[in-house]
Amino acid sequence: MASELYTQIKNGVKEAMRSKNKERLSTLRLIQAEFKRIEVDERIELDDARILVVLDKMCKQRRDSINQFKDAGRDDLAEQEQKEVAVITEFLPAALSEDEIDTIVTEAIAESGAASPQDMGKVMALVKPKVQGRGDMGLVSKLVKSKLS
Template sequence: MTLKVTLTDTIKTAMKAKNMEQVKVLRNVQAVIKQVEIDGQTELDDKDVLAILQKQIKQRQESLGIYTANGRDDLAQKEQFEIDVISAFLPEQLSDDKLIAIINETISELGASGIKDMGRVMNTVKDKTVGQADPAIISGLVKKALTA
């Protein structure tokens, strides 16, 4: 079952349970996915949907940080709820140890030798770990591995 189908099924279940806050969040995400499909005139696969989900979470995390810094706990709680709802569709996140192993393996495969190869390594690692790791964390670990 694809992520889009799972998302639709979860919306139906939440509607039956009258959990309208969850329905609202999921419909928002579904609208973003449909808009990307319309704009690109293409059907998105699970990998693309995962990338959109990660982007949605990142946007909400940025808002959460701003709301928390400005003492807006009501809005911060709303953002955290949305992050939790969307995160349920992401696969289990990789530990730093597993991520470092994938990065080292990728560096060996590509023959990367320095920071100038960071872009190639990042793209390959991101493709291998779609939805399983935050790109910002990957970036820091790749930079550390290539400068060591």
């Protein structure tokens, strides 16, 4: 049985085909291709949790590309990547605010009993499932470091 997100993306492809929205269709097909690649390579069927990880990674890759394209003066390519990010983020849950992330990190530190930077792994293990796809993991990492030092 396909996951709910997988089905939403599949339906998005059909809708983009009907409306002849080539840019959206192209991005949705990129997403589907990445899902297929993972399923074939790892011989698994993706669930919603793993799909969120994949979509989050795709967004991060595109944001990195946007920065590199802007630095190189290729605004046309940066704009294309930005459009792809917009389509991908439609399937991610609503983003968490910095205050919400701070609360999650504080709770995880208390729950894990972490006291020093060496305990960062324990804290991140508790935080990651709650924040995945909903917040910048780089920001989370900085927050955890600052609270543990």
